Amino acid sequence: MSSSDTAARPTLTLGAVLFNWSPEQWRDFHYRIADEAPVERVCVGEVVCSKRLPFYQDDMPGVIERLQRGGKTVILSSLALPTLPRERRMINDLLAIPDVLVEASDVSALSPIAGRPHAIGPLINVYNEGTVAFMEKQGAVHICLPPELPMSAMGPLAAKARTATLEAWAFGRAPLAISARCYHARIHGLAKDSCQFVCNKDPDGLEVDTLEGRRFLSVNGVQTLSDTVVNLIGDLDAVVSRGVRAFRLSPHTCDMVAVARAFRDVLDGRLAAAEGEARVAALMPNAAFSNGFLHGRPGHQHIALAG
Amino acid sequence: MTPTLAAERPAPAKSTGSKPAGSTTTDTWTPKGKLELVCPAGTPAAMRAAIEAGADSVYCGFADDTNARNFPGLNFSPAEMAEGVAYAHKRGVKVLIAVNTFPRAGQPEAWHRAIDTIAQIGGDAAIVADIGLLDYAAEKHPGLRLHLSVQAAAANPEAIGFFVERFGVRRVVLPRVLTVQEIAVLNKEIPCETEVFVFGGLCVMAEGRCSLSSYATGCSPNMNGVCSPPSHVTYAQEKGNFVSRLGEFMINTVPGGQPMPYPTLCKGRFTANGETSHIFEDPASLDASLLIPPLAEAGVTALKIEGRQRSRSYTDAVVRALRGALDQHARGLPINARALMALSEGASTTRGAYQKTWR
Amino acid sequence: MSSNSATVPELPGVLAFGLRPLPLAPLAAALDLVVKSAARRHPGMFARLGDQAGKRFLIEPTDLPFVVVMTPRAEDPEVLVVRPGEEPQADARIAGPLGALVGLIHGAYDGDALFFSRDLTVEGDMSAVVALRNALDDAEIDLVAEAAAVLGPLASPAEQVGRLAASVAERITGIAFARPRSGS
Numbered sequence: 001m002s003s004s005d006t007a008a009r010p011t012l013t014l015g016a017v018l019f020n021w022s023p024e025q026w027r028d029f030h031y032r033i034a035d036e037a038p039v040e041r042v043c044v045g046e047v048v049c050s051k052r053l054p055f056y057q058d059d060m061p062g063v064i065e066r067l068q069r070g071g072k073t074v075i076l077s078s079l080a081l082p083t084l085p086r087e088r089r090m091i092n093d094l095l096a097i098p099d100v101l102v103e104a105s106d107v108s109a110l111s112p113i114a115g116r117p118h119a120i121g122p123l124i125n126v127y128n129e130g131t132v133a134f135m136e137k138q139g140a141v142h143i144c145l146p147p148e149l150p151m152s153a154m155g156p157l158a159a160k161a162r163t164a165t166l167e168a169w170a171f172g173r174a175p176l177a178i179s180a181r182c183y184h185a186r187i188h189g190l191a192k193d194s195c196q197f198v199c200n201k202d203p204d205g206l207e208v209d210t211l212e213g214r215r216f217l218s219v220n221g222v223q224t225l226s227d228t229v230v231n232l233i234g235d236l237d238a239v240v241s242r243g244v245r246a247f248r249l250s251p252h253t254c255d256m257v258a259v260a261r262a263f264r265d266v267l268d269g270r271l272a273a274a275e276g277e278a279r280v281a282a283l284m285p286n287a288a289f290s291n292g293f294l295h296g297r298p299g300h301q302h303i304a305l306a307g
Numbered sequence: 308m309t310p311t312l313a314a315e316r317p318a319p320a321k322s323t324g325s326k327p328a329g330s331t332t333t334d335t336w337t338p339k340g341k342l343e344l345v346c347p348a349g350t351p352a353a354m355r356a357a358i359e360a361g362a363d364s365v366y367c368g369f370a371d372d373t374n375a376r377n378f379p380g381l382n383f384s385p386a387e388m389a390e391g392v393a394y395a396h397k398r399g400v401k402v403l404i405a406v407n408t409f410p411r412a413g414q415p416e417a418w419h420r421a422i423d424t425i426a427q428i429g430g431d432a433a434i435v436a437d438i439g440l441l442d443y444a445a446e447k448h449p450g451l452r453l454h455l456s457v458q459a460a461a462a463n464p465e466a467i468g469f470f471v472e473r474f475g476v477r478r479v480v481l482p483r484v485l486t487v488q489e490i491a492v493l494n495k496e497i498p499c500e501t502e503v504f505v506f507g508g509l510c511v512m513a514e515g516r517c518s519l520s521s522y523a524t525g526c527s528p529n530m531n532g533v534c535s536p537p538s539h540v541t542y543a544q545e546k547g548n549f550v551s552r553l554g555e556f557m558i559n560t561v562p563g564g565q566p567m568p569y570p571t572l573c574k575g576r577f578t579a580n581g582e583t584s585h586i587f588e589d590p591a592s593l594d595a596s597l598l599i600p601p602l603a604e605a606g607v608t609a610l611k612i613e614g615r616q617r618s619r620s621y622t623d624a625v626v627r628a629l630r631g632a633l634d635q636h637a638r639g640l641p642i643n644a645r646a647l648m649a650l651s652e653g654a655s656t657t658r659g660a661y662q663k664t665w666r
Numbered sequence: 667m668s669s670n671s672a673t674v675p676e677l678p679g680v681l682a683f684g685l686r687p688l689p690l691a692p693l694a695a696a697l698d699l700v701v702k703s704a705a706r707r708h709p710g711m712f713a714r715l716g717d718q719a720g721k722r723f724l725i726e727p728t729d730l731p732f733v734v735v736m737t738p739r740a741e742d743p744e745v746l747v748v749r750p751g752e753e754p755q756a757d758a759r760i761a762g763p764l765g766a767l768v769g770l771i772h773g774a775y776d777g778d779a780l781f782f783s784r785d786l787t788v789e790g791d792m793s794a795v796v797a798l799r800n801a802l803d804d805a806e807i808d809l810v811a812e813a814a815a816v817l818g819p820l821a822s823p824a825e826q827v828g829r830l831a832a833s834v835a836e837r838i839t840g841i842a843f844a845r846p847r848s849g850s
Contacts, residue, residue, distance in 0.1 A: 081462065081513060083489065088463055107438075107459070108466035125460075125515060125529060127409035130439020148518040148527055149412075156413030176519050177512040177573075180484035181666045183586060187579050192666040208586055209578045210557040216577065217519075219586070224512070226522055292525070298554055299522035350714075350804035352773070379793045380714050380800030537792035549784075566784055618803045620773050 010240055010267045012260055013041040013144070013167055015122075015250040016077040018048055018175065019220055020200040023056040029251065030063040034070035037257045038264040039249070041142075042067050045077040045094065047105050047123070049182075049221045050087045052197070064100065073101060075142070080105045080123050080178050081222065101142065114138040122147055122169055122248065123178065129160035140164050144248050147174040147230065150296035151242060158243025165246050168239055170232040171259060171280075172250025173205055173218055173225040174290075174299060183219040195221075203253050215288065216300075226299060228290035233276040234305045235294055236266055254283045274305055342599070342633055343609035345403065345502060346626045349381045349616055354391050356619040361630030364401040366434060367391065367615065368532075373421045374405045375436075375458055376615040377532030389428040401431040407456035408532045409437045419443055426451045434480065435459075436515055441474040454502070455479040458515035458529070464496040471499050478502055480611065483510050483593065484660045487601045494606030503602060505595045506625060507613025509659050511573050511588035519572045523554040535571045542567075551575075591657040596632045597642055598661055690732055694747040697734065699816045701745045704807065705738075707815055711805035712740035718797035724753050726761035738798070758790035758798075773803050774842060 014033055017026060033042060044063060046053040067074050076094045079087055091109045094102045103119035104110055110124075119142040120126060120135050126143055135143060143161075145154070147169035158166055184206060185195040199206075205218030205225050215227040232239060232247065239247075247267075249259055262279045265271035271279070281289065292301030346362035348354035357365050368374025370382035383391060392402045404425045410418040418440055425433045426448040433451055435441050436458035444451055457480040461467045470476040478500040481490065494501055512519070517534075521527035524539040539554045550560045551570035558575035561567050568574060573587040593613070595602065602610065610633070612625055632642045660666065705712060712719055715738055725734040733753050735746040748754070760767070766785045769775040775785075788795045810832050814825035836842050 081484070083463060083484070088465060091465075106466065107461055107469060108463050111465060111469045111472070123516065125409055125437065127437065127530065128412045128415055128439050130410065130415060130443055131437060132439070134438050134442050146518070146529075148521045148529070153412035174518075174522070176522050177517040179512045179587075180660050181511060181588075187582070187584075187586060206579055211560055211576060211578065211583065212557045213578070214556065216556055217522075219579065224519065224587070293518075293521070296525065298525040299518065300555075350800060352804040352806050378796055378800065379716065379718055380797035380804075384713075537796040540792040542789055564784060616800075618773060618775075618799070620775060 008245060010236070010245045010247065011040040011165075012038065012263055012267075013075070013246055013248045014039045014043065014256065014260070015144075015172065015248050016043040016045050016047050017251045018223065018225075019203050019205060019251075020049070020052050020197060021056075021203055022200065023059055025203070026056045027059040027063060029256070031066055032257060033260075034063075034066040034072060037260040039072065039260050041073040041075055041101075041246075043075040043077045043103060043121075045103075046090075047077050047080050047121070048178075048223045049199070050079055050082070050084070050090065051195070052199075052221075053090075064097070068099070074099075075101045075103045075119050077103045077121055078105045078109045081180065082106055082108055083180065103142075103144075110138065117141045120144065120164075122167075123175060126157075127153065129157055132157055132161050132164065132166075136161070136163050142167065142246070144169065144246075145244070147176075148293045148299060151235075151239060151294050152296055154239065154244045155242040161243075166244045167246035167248050168232060168244050168294070169230060170236075170239075170247035170249060170263065172230060172248075172252055173228070174230045174293065175223060175225050176217070176299075177224040179222050179224070182222050183224065184221050187219070226290065227288065228300050228302075229284060229287040230291065230293070230299075231277070231280055231289040232291055232294060233263055233266055233280055234273045235291055236263070236273065239294070240267075252284070258283050277305070341637070342603055342607065343502075344626070344629055344633055345609050345611040347507075347612055347615040347617070347622060348391070349376065349378075349614075349622075350619065351383065351387050351391055353615075353619040353622045355394065356623040357626050358395060358398050358400050360623045360626035362400055362626055364403055364431070364609070365391075365395060366403040366405055366611070368405040368407075369421050369424075371417060372411075372530070372532045373408055373418050375407045375456070375528060375532045375534075376405075377408075378537065378616050381616060385424050385428075388424065388430070392428050392430055396429070403432045403434055403454060404430045405434040405456060406440065407434050407436040407458045409529045410440055411530065415439070415443075419447075422448065422451070432478070441470065441476070445474040449475075452477050456515070457482055457504075457510075460513045460515040462513070464493060467493075467497045467499065471497070478608065480504075482513055484513055487598060487605055487661050490602070490607060490661075491605035500608035501606070502609035502611050503595075503607050504593060504613055505599070505602070505610040506629060507592055507617075508571075509588065509591065509593040509657065517573075520553075523556050523572060525554075535569070540570055589657070593657060593659045595658055595661055596629060598658060599632055599636050599642055602661075603636065690747045690749070693732070694745065696813075696816075697747060698745045700812050701736065701738075701743045703816045704812045705740060705743045707812070708805045708807070709740065711801045711807075712738060712743075714801040714804055715740075715797050718794045721757040721791060721794040722754070723794065723798060724756045724759040724761075725767060726750070726759060727764040727767055728761050729763050756790065758788065758792075758794045760786060760788050760795060760798075762786040768809065769842065770799070771802055771807050771809060772842065773806060 064074050078091050082088045091112050101119050102113050103121045105121040105123045117139055120140050122144040141164055143164045144167040182192040184199040185192050188198045199221045205220045208217040210216050218225045218227050262276050266276040290300050290302050293299040295303045343363040345364045346357040348357050348365040348367040354365050368382050395402045406421040422444045432454045434454045434456045436456035453476045455470050455476045461479055462482045467479050480502045483504055520534050526533045526536045528534045535553055541552045543550045547563055548560045549567050551558045553570050553572055558570035568590040574590040577586045579586055635642055719739050722737045732747050733750055737744040762785055810828040814828050
């Protein structure tokens with residue numbers, strides 16, 4: 001058994017905000033997380049679109065400092081699809097910041113972060129023990145697994161992981177695809193280069209329905225996410241028993257402090273899984289929840305709690 | 308038995324096969340200035356068709372979930388692959404073998420075996436995406452030429468440099484997200500060859516980073532090698548319309564009798580913001596044949612035709628047309644744009660991301 | 667030679683009408699022989715079908731008054747011919763003008779292209795349809811050669827007669843009953 005499989009207390013990570021929130025909303029959200037949310041790690045940084053970063057860049061040092069004061073480990077997440085020279089240099093800016101862990105969201109970050117402790121984000125393809133071993137060799141201490149990875153894969157990975165903590169995507173719309181094309185701009189009839197930042201109209205993503213009016217996907221600039229909100233609060237025991245002991249909560253506009261508390265309470269045994277589900281459902285009354293990926297089923301499905 | 312071809316080797320010191328007189332292909336891996344035409348081979352018959360039609364290289368995969376075109380009835384058994392390699396080498400054509408899905412946790416054996424087989428039968432290169440598998444191949448078969456699959460989503464010099472430096476990758480298949488200009492800049496900054504898609508289906512998402520099919524059907528491009536899998540496709544007549552679905556989700560509907568494209572998820576029609584459209588991509592296919600001159604100028608080594616899942620008659624026609632276009636280009640003639648139009652899925656084609664306006 | 671538009675020849679209506687009153691039994695027996703012989707001659711094709719080989723297909727030439735019901739098991743392939751409306755339950759149905767179906771078998775047309783243009787209609791289990799399409803495409807079947815092979819030692823002269831008949835039939839119907847040779 002690996003070191004990550006010792007009886008350490010399972011931990012929570014708040015993922016980077018994936019959506020285009022106003023700078024004030026972005027800052028205040030993190031301040032509240034720093035002060036109130038029972039999470040061990042918080043990811044900060046622009047993952048989806050480099051054009052959004054200038055809006056809140058100046059707030060970053062203050063947010064990092066506040067989070068650290070709140071006892072959180074700060075993880076700086078890199079860009080998912082860096083293409084322009086300016087975007088490619090962004091990883092170096094992250095690496096220049098002291099006392100943080102940098103998280104790679106694209107393979108282009110793997111060389112610059114090698115040789116120092118770092119994190120691997122959920123948008124990097126880590127599907128098997130060979131890749132986990134390679135990442136550990138490079139210095140990865142924390143690996144968030146791809147959201148589509150089934151529970152059946154988690155056991156074998158956790159068994160082979162020696163130094164890295166493995167994490168599961170546990171809450172939030174699942175990132176499903178990334179493109180060079182901006183769908184928000186396309187849907188609004190705009191060019192990517194003059195997008196007018198229309199993605200700020202949809203702080204949880206823009207719903208994409210089928211021709212029958214069934215909810216299906218959501219778009220967030222160049223990113224496509226699920227419509228359903230992944231919610232593993234009913235599966236925590238099963239995942240922990242397979243050796244995965246960290247859980248990522250991806251920010252939405254609902255009360256994320258309350259979401260984190262619900263997950264914490266279920267992990268600590270203070271709240272039954274079914275009650276946890278009900279509590280989270282009440283926080284997002286319009287959401288449909290899913291855990292199909294975890295169960296090796298279509299990702300949109302929700303597999304009910306056993307018993 | 309591993310292939311001994313090397314990009315920097317000037318002369319065919321050890322060619323992988325004898326070449327019949329009159330063949331238009333050459334024995335060197337990729338002579339400077341000549342674009343290599345890399346053609347799909349979904350079956351042994353399609354491989355023979357592609358070779359006869361003028362392929363410089365063919366690419367194919369084993370009939371299991373180790374490759375990203377894992378469709379029923381398609382691909383090669385290890386024995387068929389060995390025969391195919393021998394057949395191609397006799398005609399001076401190279402065989403590039405895709406093992407480009409991500410090995411299943413706890414069960415990497417099929418993927419390792421696929422790599423071992425390629426080395427054993429003298430396949431000219433393995434096309435790989437997974438970091439763990441690249442690590443295995445580089446360590447176990449240092450003589451095996453590695454190409455980075457488009458599924459590895461290496462789209463910039465740092466990413467490509469990482470794969471070259473760590474695993475000795477010799478060629479990268481570029482994601483369909485770059486403009487010609489970006490490719491030109493990229494080629495100046497990287498220490499390996501590039502291969503780009505010139506014709507066929509168009510992935511609008513960064514390949515290898517898409518789980519849309521997985522979300523709708525439970526079958527994953529990365530894990531199972533399928534996109535919009537036929538096992539989950541249904542067609543129905545509903546209220547005078549012809550309807551296609553993938554899993555439980557309607558992908559398209561057309562009035563009876565009108566052309567209906569295969570329900571590839573990202574090419575469907577959906578509603579967002581009150582409007583119904585092809586939100587992600589029109590069902591057009593990529594045709595960059597007119598861009599052959601600028602792509603050559605941009606330093607690209609090889610042009611790839613998508614379509615291992617298509618028939619040998621399609622393979623024959625597309626390879627022939629592109630062979631013609633490449634030969635025209637080599638002779639300094641303009642390229643005939645019409646030849647390929649009729650072969651596209653819908654009637655329409657796009658130059659995709661090669662033009663910046665696509666974004 | 668490839669098609670993705672409505673260039674598939676239709677059987678002349680008068681010919682289809684003329685075929686209507688013919689009994690199905692001799693056709694079924696002949697097809698049964700051809701398929702069983704093809705199964706022996708192309709074991710690779712059946713291997714390629716894999717676990718889809720046990721599926722039952724309805725092959726429906728829309729310009730002819732019958733439907734072929736086929737289960738392409740390598741060991742024991744089954745072929746029935748029934749009247750439209752009398753089809754048994756099946757896993758998949760492929761319908762289209764005889765010309766499109768024959769062209770598909772010969773690999774003269776691209777199955778995807780035919781389907782995009784709706785010259786072919788497919789319903790039911792798409793894995794089965796795709797597997798059959800791919801297996802046929804790889805097998806490089808020639809219907810005249812398959813039909814002639816049934817005659818054993820007489821195969822070669824029969825094939826010559828068959829090719830002549832096929833070319834006459836092609837002139838009448840526009841449908842290539844023998845596989846076009848490679849090239850375009």
